[in-house]
C-alpha cells in the first residue's frame with residue numbers, strides 16, 4: 001500500500017515540476033512515507049528522520065514532509081518529536097501536500113494519478129479497514145473502509161494499460177471488502193470481471209484477502225477469468241483457535257480456514273496460497289505455537305510472512321501483557337522460517353522440468369526476471385529484450401525463494417490480451 005501511495009506522490013510531484021533526486025542530500029523536498037505496522041518499522045522511520053535532522057541543519061532550505069501511518073491526529077506531539085519535519089499529512093491525503101506546493105497543471109490528474117514504471121502496477125481499490133484485529137494499528141491510522149467507484153478504477157486501469165502496463169495488482173487491507181460501502185454494492189468479482197474485459201491487461205492480482213470474506217462466488221470468479229492469477233494472500237495469523245480468539249474479530253477458526261484453502265485448491269488446483277503469521281502474540285503458549293507450525297505443515301503454503309508480535313499504541317492487544325519474552329519470539333520465528341524454507345523448497349522442487357509463464361519485469365545480475373501467475377520469481381538468461389513480455393520458461397533449477405530456467409517461445413496470447 002505504501003509503494004502504491006509513493007507512486008502517486010511521485011507522479012503528483014512531477015506534475016508540479018519536481019524531478020526525482022538521486023540522493024536525499026541533493027533534494028529540495030523529502031517526503032517520508034512511513035509504516036508503523038510493527039515497532040521495528042516505526043524504528044526504521046525514526047532512524048531515517050534522524051538522518052534528515054542532520055541534513056536539515058546543513059541545508060535549512062530543505063523541506064521535509066512526513067506521511068504514512070506514523071501520522072496520527074496528534075500533530076502537536078509529532079511536531080515536538082520530529083522538529084525537523086516541516087509538514088505532516090495523513091496517509092493518502094495528498095491534497096494537503098499539493099496545497100502547500102506550487103500549483104500543478106490545473107485539473108490534470110484525470111484518472112491516472114500514477115506514472116507506471118514498468119509492466120506491472122498497483123491499483124488501490126479500497127483504503128482503510130473496518131476489522132480492528134486486536135494487534136493491528138491500520139484501522140486507527142488509515143480510517144474506515146472507503147472503496148473507489150468502479151468507473152474511476154476502470155478509467156485508471158485503462159490508462160495504465162495504454163501506457164504498457166500488463167499486470168495490475170488490486171490493493172486493499174481487506175480487498176474482498178471492495179464495494180460494500182458503494183451504492184449498488186458492486187463486489188471484487190464484478191470489478192475483476194470489468195477489468196478483465198479491458199484490452200491489454202494480461203494479468204490481474206488482488207491483495208490482501210481477509211479469510212472471513214472470501215466467498216465461493218469469488219473463488220468461482222477467479223477460476224472463470226483467465227486473466228485473474230490463481231494466487232491468494234490469506235493471512236491466518238495463528239494456527240490455534242485460542243490465539244485467534246484473543247486476536248479478536250478474525251471471524252474464522254482453524255477448521256474453517258482449512259476448509260477455505262481446500263475449497264480454493266479444489267476449484268484451482270494450481271493456486272498459490274500465501275499467509276501471514278504473528279509469533280509471540282500475548283499469551284501464546286508453546287502448545288499454541290506448535291499448532292501454528294502443524295497447520296503450516298499441513299497446509300503447505302507457498303509463502304509465509306512471519307513477524308514477531310510488537311504492541312502497537314491504541315490497539316486492544318496493547319492493553320494485554322506482552323508476556324512472550326523477546327528471545328522466545330525470536331526462537332519461534334526462526335523455527336517458523338526454517339519450516340517454511342523446507343516446505344517452499346519442496347513445493348518448488350516439484351516444478352523442476354515444468355514450463356511456467358513469466359511476465360518479465362526487469363534484469364538483475366545479467367538475467368531477466370519475472371513472476372509466474374502464482375507469484376513465483378523466475379530468472380532466465382536471454383540476449384533478446386524481454387522486458388514486459390509474457391514468456392514461457394522451462395525450469396532447470398529451483399530453490400525455496402526462486403526458480404531458474406531457459407526461455408521458450410513467447411507465451412500464447414490469452415483472451416482479452418493484445
Ligand code: SAH
Pocket residue numbers: 037038135136137138172173174208209210235237276277278307308309310311312
Ligand atoms: N490487512 C492484512 C494485513 C495487515 S498488516 C490482514 O488482514 O492480514 C500486515 C501484517 O502485519 C499482518 O498480516 C500481521 O501478520 C502483521 N502485523 C500486524 N500488526 C502486527 C503487530 N502488532 N505485531 C506484529 N505483526 C503485526
Ligand code: SF4
Pocket residue numbers: 129130131132133136137138139173174210
Ligand atoms: Fe489490520 Fe485486521 Fe484490518 Fe488486516 S483486517 S488491516 S490485520 S485490522
